[in-house]
């Protein structure tokens with residue numbers, strides 16, 4: 364991925380770590396130093412461009428990674444330079460990996476709710492011309508080392524089939540723990556969720572290592588105290604949540620009662636790599652009788668007329684169709 368500026372000078376190292384400040388890394392001695400604002404502008408251009416390419420590769424309606432989203436979240440982006448780029452080109456970018464800690468409500472293998480805050484894989488992209496050459500693994504491996512996490516400790520925000528295959532091939536991650544949200548976790552996730560107390564050896568070692576290595580890592584967060592089972596909602600906000608396309612039906616069909624508690628029957632769970640969460644558009648559930656009451660009150664509307672034309676004792680087939688509508692379906696985005 365090429366840019367109209369000197370990427371080689373902008374990112375002196377093969378892998379650059381960017382946090383919400385999008386600070387330009389220190390330049391090699393002897394390299395001309397443009398104004399800091401110009402450098403930051405270049406970094407923002409790279410981040411935006413990478414985000415767009417990743418969204419396109421994943422068929423997302425809009426990017427989940429952009430400079431402005433980076434600046435407003437505490438995420439960390441690992442950017443990989445393409446060092447095989449043509450000499451005439453002033454460097455190129457091979458891809459990126461974005462991670463961040465997120466508070467999630469996840470089910471364990473006994474289907475109990477757990478409030479956790481794992482490091483999440485949020486976005487991952489290697490340029491099409493460079494895929495399946497080991498660049499993804501190099502980037503992922505670098506991130507694991509830098510963040511000091513094991514692959515099975517991660518939560519993955521709606522992984523693509525390519526990413527599932529990648530995780531299976533390189534890290535033998537295969538068996539998922541079924542969830543009702545968009546995140547995928549693997550067997551072994553719960554064995555490693557506890558964090559060391561602040562005074563532990565591991566924490567001290569981590570603090571020393573961080574002092575020696577000033578490049579940003581995803582900001583670690585403390586686990587909140589465990590909540591009573593009844594307080595926990597089994598839904599966790601995915602980073603891809605904002606991509607939800609709200610296709611709102613006309614009034615009064617849009618008057619779904621607000622739900623303060625999760626539905627009694629959660630949507631079907633993903634149980635294996637093959638059916639990682641792929642869901643249809645979000646549709647509110649309006650009880651049949653309430654819907655008909657509302658329709659009688661509303662001004663004439665083509666949809667209303669159509670529904671009122673069928674009395675509540677309509678054909679059994681019609682009723683079966685209506686009542687078999689799923690109570691809630693989560694959208695893909």
Ligand SMILES: CC(=O)SCCNC(=O)CCNC(=O)[C@H](O)C(C)(C)COP(=O)(O)OP(=O)(O)OC[C@H]1O[C@@H](n2cnc3c(N)ncnc32)[C@H](O)[C@@H]1OP(=O)(O)O
Nearest residue numbers: 486487488489494495496497498499500522523528529532
């Ligand atoms: C939470 C999220 O970010 S979900 C979105 C993940 N990103 C995408 O799907 C975007 C498109 N895909 C990509 O950018 C890349 O393929 C990545 C990031 C998933 C992997 O990066 P790569 O550099 O291709 O990975 P790397 O070369 O290290 O490993 C290759 C392995 O990844 C998997 N893989 C990569 N591409 C494919 C593909 N087209 N089809 C099937 N498996 C694939 C395979 O296991 C492959 O091993 P194989 O070639 O022996 O079958």
